[in-house]
Amino acid sequence: MKIEFLVQNAYAADGSTRAVLNLAAALADTHEVRVVSVFRWLDRPAIAPAHGVRIVPLLDLREGRRPDKQDVRRLTPSRIIPRTQEMSWRYSQLTDDKVEEHLRASQAQVIVGTSLELAAYVARWGRPRALRLGQLHKLSTVLSAQEQSRAWAGLGRLDAVVVPSADEAAAVTRAGLAGDITVHVHPDCVPDPRVRPADGRSRVVMAAGRLVPEKRFDLLIQAFARVVGHHPDWQLRIFGTGPEYGQLRALVAELELYNHVFLMMEEPRLEAQWAAAAIAAVTSDRESFGLALAEAMRCGVPVVSTACPGGPPEIVRHEINGLLTPVDDVDAFAAALLRLVEDDPARAALGHQAREDARAYGPEVSAGRFESVIRAARRTRREARPAAEVTVSCSVAPSGLIGLRLEGVRDGRDDLCLVLRKRKAARGEQPVTLPLAPAEGAAPHRYEALVPSDPGVLTEGRWDVHLDTGEGKPAKVRPGTLDLRGFGPVATGPAYTVVQLPYASESGHLALRTWTRERHAEATEVWVDQGVVHLRGLLYGSDFGTAEPLLLMRRRGVEESGFWLPGVSSGGADFSFSLPASDLSEHLVSRHELWDLWVGRRHDPVVARLGRFLTDVVDVKSVFAYPTVVVPTDEGQPVMVKPYYTAGTELSVRVSEKAE
Template identity: 45%
Template sequence: MKIAFLLHNVYAIGGTIRTTLNLAAALAERHDVEIASMQRHRETPRFTVDPRVRLVPLVDTRPSGLDAHDPRLGEPARDFPSAEKRYRQYSRLHDERVAEYLRSSDADVIVGTRPGANVYIARFAPRQALRIAQEHLRHDAHSKALRTELARHYRTLDAVVTTTEADAAVYRAKMPLPGVRTLAVPNSVPRPPVAPSDGTAPVIAAAGRLVRGKRFDLLIEAFSAVADKHPDWRLRIYGGGAEEERLQALIDRLDVAESARLMGPHSPIEAEFAKASLVAVASDAESFGMTIVEAMRCGVPVVSTNCPLGPAEIIQDGVTGRLVPTGDKDALAAALLDLIADAPARRAMGTAALESAEAYDPEPIALRYERLFEDLAASRLSRGWERGRAAARRRAGHVARRWLTAARHATHPNRPAPATPATGAKRP
């Protein structure tokens, strides 16, 4: 079987890139796998790519690249959804290159890894291929405009795969897609090539993009309470982003600069997690929680906010880590202090976390995808009938609404016709 992934930029750093490479490598054990990267901004990928996985760069945006002077690179995209957060990074050249790649693809399965890629697949991928949309962001994190566009295109796909059961339930409730399988498959995280933490180092680690939603400010404030009682403990925050200056100013204002440090981006992160005894996550929302699993794979318990949607599906509170209310710095500090004070409990949680994280091995996750491919292929006909019946019901509903509108207008000819939502113009 040939499996193709459509990815934003395999040459960059990010959770979606890493989990796609993990899954692609596991599937390459038994299948022909390639990753089409819609962007290329550097010579080689930052992450290690399994040599069995073929990379296909579609648009080379390097200053010295072949596409740097193509005039289409300066034209706005027409097919990539304008409500997608990365819309400004796409162009007419991307539209044409991706469409050409998809239309000529001989893959049996084509998997998109973000909303814009999924729309491209819905529009241009061959119908004989199984077409699957992965959602690495939460349904509710998308704007209303984007959700409306996705619903129109997703109904033509074969499956929508979220990273958590909670998000799959939201999609089924808010974006019903007849004939389309909507299910959850978690991200895979391989066993790291480092020895697990022994739980003795007085270090709390955290990692992620330095953006407001990750709430590193909340973590720093919580740690200031920890530092008052345990001045030997250290906080190490790994990552880069727009909030760096603000977070450093907060560290300075709270007078914890001696014990709390912004360490900058670091990849892979597991070597740093293995040097810690605790990992903290203070986010307002997580679509999955890759850093949680990465920490657990290093034998480190995680103290996390119980934010939607991922942490509660990964952490067993009191067994493999701790869950605290979102936005509550006092609860976060208390949980950290409890585990700092109780070294045996901390080490027991680390051992349980290490065992629990084996569920995220790439091999069982790849097997779940293989079973999904088999199910989608076997159910293609029945799902087609389901899709057709739903389309017929929609058309009947449109006809009925038009008939009712006409009947009301005939009964009350002087009543103004209702305006259309899109333009405000009167219906004829």
């Protein structure tokens, strides 16, 4: 299964990014996983991705590397992300355009937006065929009621929302997601530690997280001051960076704790530090999950935490694997710390149980839990699917044009139309709308349209077929019967030749492949015999008459480099050529070359690219395979000559020295 996680910045080391990379690593053992980073500011990720996990950046904002930083679209606010959301300042028209381009082209079967902003993108532009999930690490309680309403409204097309704690699931459900989206609880994944568990003999209390107000590190420092009053040999280490660094540093100085409290800055991998600690501390007012808690527990460290909304009360079992205290209570937190500082056996027992309980967040368990979420979301989608699915069948009309017939619409309609959208369309290239008319002589509620043959309407490329019912955004349709008997050029003449091929795309939707050429040389037969590549075909857009057909061989990338071979024709549009593989080996300059084949007429400057368009096979490159000719040379190093079709279904020849 192909799974993509859309993250804000995969090059950072914050908790949300660590959680996504941990889960991606767990899934990569059995799935193809990519982490798509909307932003990139660094050359290398702070946390190296696991083997099998690929990071793909969309906006490169490194100094002097790419033009994204100077793109004027960064000055225009996003039209998708509400300005009231905390991270909205990062998003712009450029972000919208980059993410839309990626999501529309993505072939992932599961796409996960890992924040409110990115979930909104996935809901809007994720392919309908893909499973679209929102993985929210930020508590909904952080948002005001107005912000919640706007945020949830943008997620209406998601298949499911995934949150890290039951408390957050309840909060999101109360907020009311559009479209009755199912909310699943999936705790963050914590990798297996690569160090020995903590032995509890150190004199270190440790905390980790962003230095922001809701983490309440000020409360932790005040509570630890009371610990130092009784046990001056203990120290507190806080790992992280953030806007509160200056205030916390001033508080340490004010309480004269500069020999006991240390702000350790950010550390991407904390397992060695956790294993060297005796107690893990969390004083937050709220936590989406509490990844630092689970990481500490995996290393066998007992926990003292506030019973704040979110994950900590679900992770920490009071008096079993740690201690819980009320939120914003310095006295209670100091007392809990002192209790574990002064009771070595209790610290050891709680740490041992913490390590056992944290196995529930390990990679195998987490991957299996996420796969269960995917299965449940797919089951919900199937149950919600309408009984009669709309399909579009294709056939070749007597005129040679491609006819499209819509079936599965239950009620008579006069406002339906098909919309053809080109993949990788040029700037300014608009979709093509085909009005649907009731089909003559067919059952009621069936509609049909003809695909236009004018090359100025459907330019060369791949077009996805959508149905516009006038109710929301047009949706892709599934193919019905594809009857291509009589398939051929839909238009041919001295001005241009047009070929249109309907097919079922990899995602299971109807698409149209179009070619438009002034002249086209169709390869009808290709075979290899005794070191010679034989070609037969037909020229569209002209004929040979008394002119001699010529085969032009062009070395790719070098416009003027090539040679001609004479051929044979009956005087009509047919041609045949015999290309000795030795001729190509003699022209080999580098170790590996690609040669493109063109057909022309003597004393005529116009040539036609040789290809294979007039077949009902979409993936010609994979289906039509030809043998390799081995040509001996005087130097002793043989040359390999192999005809093949390109991704554009054109005929070329690969010429290369044989590897030893």
